[in-house]
Amino acid sequence: MEENDQKGTEERIRPIPEPTLRRLPVYYQYLKRKHEEKGLDYISCTRIGSDLNVLPIQVRKDLQCADAVGKPKLGYNVKELIGTIETFLGWNNTTEALLGYQGFREYGLDIIAAFDIDEKKVGTKVAGRSIFHVSKLPDMIRRMSVKIGVLTVPAAHAQEQADTMVKAGIRAIWNFSPVKISVPPQVIVQHENLASSLVVLSKKLTLALQAGVSER
């Protein structure tokens, strides 16, 4: 009746709340700036919270999830905290991926190459990366053991290209296309629906503009 509760050797894999996971990179960015610009040694949740417009208690909870340990009265050691978050998010060893935005290497993502069906684009460069024809994709994935595919094609071709990636052995797909794609259960899909975000923004804007009018 031990309920295989052997907490001893290996840590139970706690599920981290997604909102927390999304806030951690924000703290990270902030801490790096604080560290570089101000050379700050210690920082408190109160400070982080007021700068980032997050409640201090939430900051504390989030950092706790990332296994950060602070000192009462002093706060958290900034340098150590940066390292802790890096380790927790696995940013120590970069993962290879296929095209995306620039500036992700800092987050442990190394963009390897870009692909396109359009022959006119093949051979040109985007964000400093050569564009190859999609037919080269399977080979490339295998040879360089790429783990993440970034899907930025129109709805009509999304499933087809996802299939190509999966067949070539990709382990996760970052999907910017507006349609749901079907993949085997072992492949992870992260949907990035920018249209959804835009909706949130424009809805707020509409309400604000209306309010502005009725207040007049």
Add this chain to the structure above:
Amino acid sequence: MEENDQKGTEERIRPIPEPTLRRLPVYYQYLKRKHEEKGLDYISCTRIGSDLNVLPIQVRKDLQCADAVGKPKLGYNVKELIGTIETFLGWNNTTEALLGYQGFREYGLDIIAAFDIDEKKVGTKVAGRSIFHVSKLPDMIRRMSVKIGVLTVPAAHAQEQADTMVKAGIRAIWNFSPVKISVPPQVIVQHENLASSLVVLSKKLTLALQAGVSER
């Protein structure tokens, strides 16, 4: 003691849960495809849910938020439903914005122009839009009554460019830069932290890869 509960004339502005707001465009996309490809007249929550991998009851709740009305036993009229969502999200009249991704016009966002500090890029085109020098930004915003600014600059310049936009009268900023920007309360800011999303994905990937190893 009426609690200004005059529900009569004008609808109380209900706050729509953000998750719902994010799912609505997904339904919309899906419905349009179903309508165009299959020419389907009626559709049930059960169907939408199983196709989109969402619980039927959640679909129903979401559609209810968008003021959609269905018929017991039959489901929702697809064409009508598309129109309802369009109206609810305000996609009938497009809002002007400054550069971003392609394909947003469908979502009521019309990308007007792109700006850059780099003189070498000025005059060239991105996604079919001319790139202007940032010095032209204030004029452009005013002349064309642009409502939304899309901020895609490096962290170091984010605040500066946000200030420029605000001064020129922009009402909302879609911020893709990794830093928090300060704006007056009447300006709406939507933070689009792609690094956050990437974290969610790569965390899942790491866990999956580890699990794969230990299962071996």
Add this chain to the structure above:
DNA sequence: TAGATTGTTAATCGATTAACAATC
């Protein structure tokens, strides 16, 4: 009619927030 599906009210679940004890 019978049964599938909507609409509505209640229960559950998880993230956020609050309260407070521990500690440097």
Add this chain to the structure above:
DNA sequence: TAGATTGTTAATCGATTAACAATC
């Protein structure tokens, strides 16, 4: 020491899910 700040346990709040009545 006194007080700010962490760490932890409990309360709140809101979204999701369940249950069921209404209806075509």
